[in-house]
Amino acid sequence: MIVGIDLGTTHSLIGVYGPDGPRLIPNALGSLLTPSVVSVGDDEEVIVGRAARERLVSHPQRSVAAFKRWMGTDRVTALGTHRFRPEELSALILKSLIADAEAELGQKVAEAVISVPAYFSDSQRKATRIAGELAGIKVERLINEPTAAALAYGLQQREGGGRYLVFDLGGGTFDVSILELFEGVMEVHASAGDNFLGGEDFTQALLNAFLADSGLSASQLALSELATLERRIETLKHDLARGNEATLELPLAGEPRQWRIDEAGFARVSEPLVQRLRAPLERAMRDAKLSPGQLDEIVLVGGASRMQLSARLVSRMFGRLPLRHVNPDEAIGLGACVAAGMKARDQSLEEIILTDVCPHTLGVNTTRESQGGYTSGVFSPIIHRNSTVPVSRVERYYPTHDGQRQVEIQIYQGESPRVENNVRLGAISIDLPSRRRDENAIDVRFTYDINGLLQVEATLASTGLRHEVLVEKNPGVLSQEEIRERLAALAALKVHPRDQQENIALIARAERLYEELLWAREQLQAALVQFRGVLDLQDSAVISEHRGEFVRFLDAVESQGYT
Structure with missing residues (x-):
């Protein structure tokens, strides 16, 4: 069984492609959205999802969210006695989703298509695959989130094709992709984005504005107070997204606090973030060599795209209203389900070829002559960003001086003219015969495939001797030996049983309200x-009856709020 998964910053979803099309699967609590939050209880058992999100307030030092932003790094998070890498935290979310799918479908899930931000780097994509491996599933195919959104909207079924811009503003990442559909091909022309821009940042902007207006700083608040404030600010942001004036009332630092903000005020505090949204939009249009009038539709997806300022920005820049009739929280998950159906070769799906682009420029470190001397650390691109993959390019280089006996070709990824500002991916060392520099030409070929693997070949032109490296190990990405060790550690974890999730979530909610x-x-x-x-x-019968009473009691308490 192949499933589609949207592994999101704030929420994650899982589903399948069936006879009636893509279908998302509810979790043990009956919700399609599983919060991407992990917590560790006092008994060191792992808690995932809604209960873990509630514990962000009551147990902030034992809970963590938004770890998708750390994928591809070696950051470690301590929760209780456990220490987790981003891949492991993501694997715990995946395990929970898979358990929900297997309970619903009655069969084993062996493989998944997982959506990733289009602007994810090579190391972030590898880390996502490793998370799947740690969760016990095979992940051969990653699909870019904007491409998944296009599948969810059924754009591939439109007659005559067209050009589409997908604006994907999620909880933690922002992606823009420009796609063209023609004759059974969905071709990505350009992708751009910001892996550290999403709904969480707009929440933080509101929180900062509240603190400034209240004469407070975050350091004055206890961790539990700050967690409560963040949760209330998130609710306030949702009210503002519906175009309403919003009011916040709660006690902080020993005093009752009240704050009111309207949509215009939200726009003011968010203006720096809106400007950051503009840059990837402009870059994608520039790279695709298109004008706004050449686009057929603009699609808005991602939970944070519900904010009115998102639609206003797109309308101002492109002179039209965007499409957003598919639930923005579910669009990418539904598209991942379609991609899973395509991978399983579901007969109800028409054959369609999905092309992709290399999201970042790939090149080497060079030394250039300048005013009689040499300048080192100069980035020389070989494959430029937004090149359609698979792609292979070759460039010729020379040693810096006559008689040079060795050269190291350092491989980098990034957009800066200086390698020090880019990401180092690896290196190849080549021994040279003692000759003049112009007789020691080296042809460097980069080949980048659909799975995000980079192969680098360096051939000495004078002898035909070839050196080759497959860039699979990135800084911050686990090795195969480390993966085996982490698998054993995850297998030893105690995880709350799925059939107890509702009870755990209720207790966590009550503890949060108590706080x-x-x-x-x-x-x-x-x-x-x-x-x-x-x-x-x-x-079970008595528990079910009392659970209903407990829910009604908590609803009543929460409705009274801070009054």
Whole structure:
């Protein structure tokens, strides 16, 4: 069984392609969206999803979110006695999604197509594949999120084809892709983006504005207070996204606080972020060599695209209203399901060829003559960004001086003219015969394939001697030996059973409300003690009855809020 997965910064989804088309699968709590949050309980058991999100407030030092932004790095997060890399945290989310799918489908999930931001680097894509391996599934195919969104909208089924711009603003990343559809081919012409720009940043901008207006700093607040404030600011942002004026009331630093902001105020505090949205849009259009009038449609996806400022920006830049009739939270997940159906060669899907582009420029470190001397660290591109893959390019280089006996070809990825600002991917050392520099030409060929693998060949022109390296190991990416070690460590973790997720989430919600609402603590404590006692009875009928009462009680408490 092949599934499609949207492994998101704030939420993740899983689904399949069936007789009725793409279908998303609910989790154990009945929701299609599983929060991309991991927490570790006091008993060192791992908690994933909604319960973990609730614990961001009550147990901030034992919970973590937005770790998708760290993929491809060697950052380590300590939760309780455990230490996790980004791939492992993502693998825990994937394991939870797969358990939901297997419970729904009644069969084993062996493979997945996972969506990734179009602007993800080579190391981030490899880290995503490793997360799948750690979760126990095969991930041969990654699909760019904007391409998945196009599949969700069924653009590949439109007669006559066309050119489309996909604007994908998620919780933590921003992607722009320009696609052209023609004769059964979906070709990506250009991709651009910002891997550190998303809904989380707009939440942070609102939080900073609140703190400034209140004369507070984050360092004055306890971790639990800051977590509560972040959660309330997120709710306020959703109100503003619907075009409403929003009010925030809560006690902080020993005083009651009240703050009001309208859509115009939100636009003001978000202006620097809106300007950051413009740059990838302009770059993608420039790289695709298109004018706004040459686009047939603009598609908005990603949960953060619900903000009115997203639609206004697109409308101003392109002179038209965008499409957004598919639920922006679900579009990429649905598209991943279509891609999974295509990979499984589902007979109901027409054959369509998906092309992609290399999102970043690839090249080598060179030394150039300048005013009688030499300047080192100069980046020489071989494959430019937005080249259609698979692609192979060759450039000729020479040693810096006569009689040079060795040269090291250093491989880099990035857009800066200086290699020090780009990402080093590897190197090849070549022994040279003792000759004049113009007799020691070296042909360097880069070949980049659809799976994001870079092969580098360096051939000495005078002898035909060839050196070759497959760039698979990136800084921050686990080796195969490390993967085996991490697999064993993850297998030894205690994870709360799926059938207890609803109870765990309710307890976490009650603990979060206890943390936030001083006036309701006695009632909440009594309700928690009673519910835990019912769970100890292990009578499913009694638990189900009391769970319903507990939910209604928590809903009533939360509706009263901070009054």
